[in-house]
Amino acid sequence: xxxxxxxxxxxxxxxxxxxxxxxxxxxxxxxxxxxxxxxxxxxxxxxxxxxxxxxxxxxxxxxxxxxxxxxxxxxxxxxxxxxxxxxxxxxxxxxxxxxxxxxxxxxxxxxxxxxxxxxxxxxxxxxxxxxxxxxxxxxxxxxxxxxxxxxxxxxxxxxxxxxxxxxxxxxxxxxxxxxxxxxxxxxxxxxxxxxxxxxxxxxxxxxxxxxxxxxxxxxxxxxxxxxxxxxxxxxxxxxxxxxxxxxxxxxxxxxxxxxxxxxxxxxxxxxxxxxxxxxxxxxxxxxxxxxxxxxxxxxxxxxxxxxxxxxxxxxxxxxxxxxxxxxxxxxxxxxxxxxxxxxxxxxxxxxxxxxxxxxxxxxxx
Numbered sequence: 496x497x498x499x500x501x502x503x504x505x506x507x508x509x510x511x512x513x514x515x516x517x518x519x520x521x522x523x524x525x526x527x528x529x530x531x532x533x534x535x536x537x538x539x540x541x542x543x544x545x546x547x548x549x550x551x552x553x554x555x556x557x558x559x560x561x562x563x564x565x566x567x568x569x570x571x572x573x574x575x576x577x578x579x580x581x582x583x584x585x586x587x588x589x590x591x592x593x594x595x596x597x598x599x600x601x602x603x604x605x606x607x608x609x610x611x612x613x614x615x616x617x618x619x620x621x622x623x624x625x626x627x628x629x630x631x632x633x634x635x636x637x638x639x640x641x642x643x644x645x646x647x648x649x650x651x652x653x654x655x656x657x658x659x660x661x662x663x664x665x666x667x668x669x670x671x672x673x674x675x676x677x678x679x680x681x682x683x684x685x686x687x688x689x690x691x692x693x694x695x696x697x698x699x700x701x702x703x704x705x706x707x708x709x710x711x712x713x714x715x716x717x718x719x720x721x722x723x724x725x726x727x728x729x730x731x732x733x734x735x736x737x738x739x740x741x742x743x744x745x746x747x748x749x750x751x752x753x754x755x756x757x758x759x760x761x762x763x764x765x766x767x768x769x770x771x772x773x774x775x776x777x778x779x780x781x782x783x784x785x786x787x788x789x790x791x792x793x794x795x796x797x798x799x800x801x802x803x804x805x806x807x808x809x810x811x812x813x814x815x816x817x818x819x820x821x822x823x824x825x826x827x828x829x830x831x832x833x834x835x836x837x838x839x840x841x842x843x844x845x846x847x848x849x850x851x852x853x854x855x856x857x858x859x860x
Contacts, residue, residue: 501854501856503850503851504849504853506779507784510783511780511843511846512552514773514780515548515832517761517773518833518839522541522544522753522834525752525757526745527540540834543836547835547836547840551839552843554840555844555847556847557847558847559851563795563796564795566617567621567624570617570618574618574642577611578645578649580610581611581649581650584598584653594653594654608653608655608658609841609842610841611662613845614646615642616802618639618642622638624794624795627794630670630673633676633682636679640666655826656695656825656826657813658827660825661813661827664809665806667680668802668805672788672801704718705823711723724749725749725817725818728760728762729818731743731763732765732766733766734766734768736762736768738764753834755814755818755828757828757829757834758815777812780807781804781808784804785801787804787853788800791852796852799848799852800852803846803848807846810828810830811829813825814833830842
């Protein structure tokens, strides 16, 4: 089909801005008490989130106007840079809450694993175009899976099973969209499943989280504490919520209230209506992202769209699953809503890539 020039996908843009706006409001609401008590400034997290939100919007608009085809020539240098950054993390990374995941550059705490996820998306898309129909060959498929395994291992050293798992699943989805055979996935599952189980049971805290997920009330003051407090927050919100800013769980009952568990505070203050709105927005995001992938002008752009959309939506599903007690705790934040500088900046830049591809789609619907 003939490539056509269009404006960027307006719905995707508006959905992204809506999620970002909700995030800024909820970061302030959930973090003000903590910031005042620990830092002496109730607006500390709000100011930083606003700064990176505005910076991210600028980045999104800039990237939206850069032809996506230019990224293919930078794929391998970018992949190499991310590899170096991930190798540096165990040695010079800043440790926060028992995990060494960040490189401190003064004005910014960079999480290299976030860049690594984006680098893997570009690599798989570039590689899929290079091999074309050969992707159905099992041994050819081992190349991107091998690169993914290296990144997976480095992220696990931080340790960060949630981000590593998101990277792995996103890669598998992209390869499937590029033409990989499901029977090869089943074959790979033979060593992968026991390896994953070994990774879970090798660390006591991971095993405790898994057991707490099954029955958090068996250890209400230990491994089950997060889940119980999260469920109490969601349950007390009811249909309409307690009102914006009126959360009780943010008064040191619910840990990580402005990051991993911000969705619980949102449910407590805005009720079922608020949580449904966020879910609907992420569903809209998934629909528009996949629609752009289906109307993309070439394989490279289509696979990129699948990767970015899958990564953001999958992360949202995992986070909400954890907060609602449907999944074990993973330490994954809610995209565009949770507090975070580098992750917010990278996510908005990735959305900019989607918007650029949407401007060059092959048909208009």
